[in-house]
Amino acid sequence: MTKSQRKMYIFLFVLTVVTTLGFQGWRILINNFAVEIVKINGQEMGLLQSIREVPGFLALLVIYLLFIFTEHRLAALSVIILGIGVGLTGFFPCFLGLVFCTLLMSFGFHYYETLNQSLTLQYFDLKQAPLVMGKLKGLAALVNIITGVIVFGLAFWLNYKQMFLVLGGLTVLGGLWALVQDPSDKQLPPQHKKMILRKKYWLFYVLTLFAGARRQIFVAFAVFLLVKKFHYSILEISVLFVVNNVLNYYFSPILGKAINRFGERWILSLEYFSLIFIFLVYAFGENKWLIGIMYILDHIFFNFAIAIRSFFQKIADPKDIAPSMAVGFTINHIIAVIVPVVGGVLWMYDYRIPFIGGAIFSFISLCFVQLIKYKGE
Numbered sequence: 001m002t003k004s005q006r007k008m009y010i011f012l013f014v015l016t017v018v019t020t021l022g023f024q025g026w027r028i029l030i031n032n033f034a035v036e037i038v039k040i041n042g043q044e045m046g047l048l049q050s051i052r053e054v055p056g057f058l059a060l061l062v063i064y065l066l067f068i069f070t071e072h073r074l075a076a077l078s079v080i081i082l083g084i085g086v087g088l089t090g091f092f093p094c095f096l097g098l099v100f101c102t103l104l105m106s107f108g109f110h111y112y113e114t115l116n117q118s119l120t121l122q123y124f125d126l127k128q129a130p131l132v133m134g135k136l137k138g139l140a141a142l143v144n145i146i147t148g149v150i151v152f153g154l155a156f157w158l159n160y161k162q163m164f165l166v167l168g169g170l171t172v173l174g175g176l177w178a179l180v181q182d183p184s185d186k187q188l189p190p191q192h193k194k195m196i197l198r199k200k201y202w203l204f205y206v207l208t209l210f211a212g213a214r215r216q217i218f219v220a221f222a223v224f225l226l227v228k229k230f231h232y233s234i235l236e237i238s239v240l241f242v243v244n245n246v247l248n249y250y251f252s253p254i255l256g257k258a259i260n261r262f263g264e265r266w267i268l269s270l271e272y273f274s275l276i277f278i279f280l281v282y283a284f285g286e287n288k289w290l291i292g293i294m295y296i297l298d299h300i301f302f303n304f305a306i307a308i309r310s311f312f313q314k315i316a317d318p319k320d321i322a323p324s325m326a327v328g329f330t331i332n333h334i335i336a337v338i339v340p341v342v343g344g345v346l347w348m349y350d351y352r353i354p355f356i357g358g359a360i361f362s363f364i365s366l367c368f369v370q371l372i373k374y375k376g377e
Helices: 003-038 042-052 053-063 072-091 094-123 129-156 160-179 199-228 234-263 265-286 289-313 319-348 354-371
Strands: none
Touching: 003 042, 003 072, 003 094, 003 129, 003 199, 003 234, 042 053, 042 094, 042 199, 042 265, 042 319, 053 094, 053 265, 053 319, 072 094, 072 160, 094 129, 094 289, 094 319, 129 160, 129 234, 160 319, 199 234, 199 289, 199 319, 199 354, 234 265, 234 289, 265 289, 265 354, 289 319, 319 354
């Protein structure tokens, strides 16, 4: 790596640690907090998850915020907002309070993720980018493990309010550190500060759209299924998250190498072919531990989405990366805003329907993946 690349890698390394700590802690706690304290049902959970995706839908606004802030500074501010949202969650044990804190947390998370992807693709070349994304995913998995252990331990001593406050406070501290750093490289091509939609990127847009639908079924209903139908406790959820991320810690760096070796089409085909069966097991499986295994496999394949971004890097104009990542996040969340609330309504009729829908989305994605081609393939 060059000096500027090392500076950016350290910057993203630290922000990945604190962002993952805050968001993963929120994810571990939120289902049990929502069911046990706020007393929400499946329809309300679907609505909450749809609301959570509204900031992702508005990620397009990142383009215009770049007129005011540099990318790295906006990334740091986003992490601070994420931490504040997580820290306040326990202070509002009602549905509307949960909506407010979730929105705040989500704006920070989605805007940081948009900028994280943009900075990674700008600062690292076609061979380095999948490796860096894989390493950061592996780092996130390691932090997920540590977070699971922390929550497991804190659950014996602290209540929900205190646990949210600790996790959010640590996230804010990391964001404040990043706010005074400057890892930028003035020699890189300046990014367009306007919305970019190009015909040659159509396949990236389509894959991103359906990835959003698949992701939301996983995020909104997989853990909720474990808690609601199979009665997983907060301690069991914590243990599952730790086991899950031990595997991802070792696997994620290998994924970047696999993308370089086998190509995006092969990697994404494997993901979507496998997801068809995983979603069907969610829908029709009756064994508590089998569903837990499916959740672990689902989470492993979740990381394969970095192949969509590395595919885009190979077909993109370098000046299009920042605005295109923002556009991609918005496209990803067009259907993501709709799926949880519709899925929540369908859950009330039959919990299997959202997961059958996930299998259908995976099949459609599998078909589109076969169209991946790029210069030099």
